[in-house]
Amino acid sequence: MTQPVNSGTRSAWQVTRSVWYAMFMREATSRTMNDRMGWFWMIFEPVAMVTIMVSIRSFIRGDRLIVGAEFIPWMVTGLMGFYLIREGMMRGLGAVDANSALFAYRQVQPVDPVLVRNFLEGMLRTFIFLLFIVGALMLGVDLVPDNAIYAMAWWVSLWCLGLGLGLITSVAGTLVPEVTTVVRMISLPLLILSGVILPLNHLPHWLLEYLMYNPIVHGLELLRAGFFEGYKVVSGTSATYFWMFTLVTIVIGLLMHLRFKDKLKAK
Numbered sequence: 575m576t577q578p579v580n581s582g583t584r585s586a587w588q589v590t591r592s593v594w595y596a597m598f599m600r601e602a603t604s605r606t607m608n609d610r611m612g613w614f615w616m617i618f619e620p621v622a623m624v625t626i627m628v629s630i631r632s633f634i635r636g637d638r639l640i641v642g643a644e645f646i647p648w649m650v651t652g653l654m655g656f657y658l659i660r661e662g663m664m665r666g667l668g669a670v671d672a673n674s675a676l677f678a679y680r681q682v683q684p685v686d687p688v689l690v691r692n693f694l695e696g697m698l699r700t701f702i703f704l705l706f707i708v709g710a711l712m713l714g715v716d717l718v719p720d721n722a723i724y725a726m727a728w729w730v731s732l733w734c735l736g737l738g739l740g741l742i743t744s745v746a747g748t749l750v751p752e753v754t755t756v757v758r759m760i761s762l763p764l765l766i767l768s769g770v771i772l773p774l775n776h777l778p779h780w781l782l783e784y785l786m787y788n789p790i791v792h793g794l795e796l797l798r799a800g801f802f803e804g805y806k807v808v809s810g811t812s813a814t815y816f817w818m819f820t821l822v823t824i825v826i827g828l829l830m831h832l833r834f835k836d837k838l839k840a841k
Contacts, residue, residue: 656794668754669691669744691740722800737827789819
C-alpha cells in the first residue's frame, strides 16, 4: 500500500530557491541601503574615468585610432563591460567570510553567497549601464546598440566570466588571504591591458599576441561589435576562445567549492 505524500515536504530546488531569495534580499539591502555612498561610487567611478579620458582625448587623438566607432561611446562600453567582470571577481573575495554565520544552517552552502552576490552585482551594473545609455542620449551621444540582441548576449557572457572568476577567488581568497591582495593589485593593470580605455589595434603584433591571451579583450571587443555596426575588432578576437575560458573557470570554481566545502565552512 502506497504511503500518502507529505504535502509539507519541499524539494531540494524549492529549498535552494528559498535560500537564494533570502540571501539576495539580505545582500541587496546591505549593498544599496546600508552604504549611503554605494550608489554614488558605482556611478561616479565610470563617470570620472570617462571625464579624465575625454579631457586628454585631444592629446592622444583616441577617436582617430578607432575604426567604426566614436571614442566616447566606445570607451563607455568597454568600461561598463570591464566593471561587470571586475566586480564579479572582487565580490567573490569576501562572500564566504561575510556569510560564515549562515553556514550553521545545513541548507546554506559556501557557493550560495557567491552566486547571489554575482547575480545582484550583474543586476546593478546592468541598471547603471542603462542609466548611462539614457544619459548619453540626453547629451546627444549615440550609445544605443546597433545590434541589441548581440550586445545583450555578450553582456551576459561577460557576466558569466565574472561569475567564473568570482567562484575561484572566493575559495582561493578565503583559504589563502594573500590572494585577496594580489587580486586587488591586478585590477588596474587589467584595466589597461584589456583595451578598455585605449585601442589595442595599433600595438606591435608581437605584443598583441600576448595580450590576446586575456579573455577580457575578446569579450569587450565582441560587446563593442554589438554596439557599433562596422566596428573593426582587434585582430585575433575569438568568441570560441572566450567561452572556452569562461566555461573552464566556472567548472574549476564549482569543483573548488565542492572540494573545499568543509574547510570553507570551518573558516
